[in-house]
């Protein structure tokens with residue numbers, strides 16, 4: 001069995017499979033279930049200082065879609081569906097939230113796992129204040145500056161340029177001493193520049209990438225699914241997330257992958273692309289915490305098959321083998337597979 005442990009910013013996790021911030025990690029039973037399933041860490045559902053962001057949860061709605069963009073019942077989810085939704089933030093007082101995180105972290109400590117407090121940003125000052133309060137009881141903080149809902153709801157902000165990332169990171173960094181993860185959007189111009197701005201202003205790890213904004217008309221009713229725009233992600237997003245992870249590999253102290261991983265082999269793909277850990281939400285929501293345990297076993301079996309003893313041996317291995325276009329020799333005869341049809 002390979003040593004699955006991974007570390008960033010002084011935080012050591014027993015394995016790289018992290019339960020991502022989402023509605024499943026919004027409650028104490030949900031967080032504890034992820035810890036008991038063996039998650040390397042659990043990122044709690046995000047909070048922010050705006051009551052409107054929490055109120056947003058009152059209009060949250062969730063749809064699983066198959067490959068043809070038809071709705072799939074949640075009871076028959078395979079875990080490979082596309083998840084289209086509106087979401088809001090946790091509805092609780094800061095005091096109650098911190099007390100809940102503290103109880104969960106006590107449980108996590110017993111297994112070497114960790115609970116990570118999360119803010120999806122409104123103002124930088126608000127994020128810093130909430131991060132400082134949570135950092136009293138948890139060993140790390142994640143700040144999401146890239147929530148897709150920021151394009152639709154005024155209560156959260158989506159930052160899409162390096163200067164803004166620098167400002168939010170610097171402000172939160174000044175308020176906390178523990179490891180800081182900054183989570184960036186998937187829809188932005190210079191994501192590598194944004195990752196550098198986060199690292200240059202005190203982030204210990206950068207999480208890439210947030211999900212995308214989507215719009216899905218129903219062909220029978222002509223209504224948009226969910227009646228609005230929403231956030232969307234699926235297995236199809238994986239190569240895009242891997243692209244940005246691979247492009248940021250080596251430029252920041254540590255990378256955490258998210259958006260598109262659905263099993264242990266996808267986690268291996270993230271590691272090979274340069275991530276040190278992987279955050280998973282959709283699989284957790286559609287198939288429950290037991291799916292995290294299966295993911296860890298599958299990763300373990302994959303690494304065994306390849307004779308890997310430590311994660312360092314795989315992290316970034318595929319990036320080191322990647323060639324720039326200009327390094328590739330002409331292919332003779334030229335590749336024309338469509339002529340075979």
Ligand SMILES: Cc1cc2nc3c(=O)[nH]c(=O)nc-3n(C[C@H](O)[C@H](O)[C@H](O)COP(=O)(O)O)c2cc1C
Pocket residue numbers: 020021022023045046047083085087088089118120144183209210211233234258259260261279280281282283
């Ligand atoms: C319903 C839902 C709610 C989410 N809420 C949050 C959140 O509060 N904070 C956050 O940083 N990310 C949030 N996310 C993003 C996830 O943490 C994760 O990064 C994203 O879903 C991509 O991973 P996946 O492909 O495994 O779903 C949410 C995702 C979903 C699907």
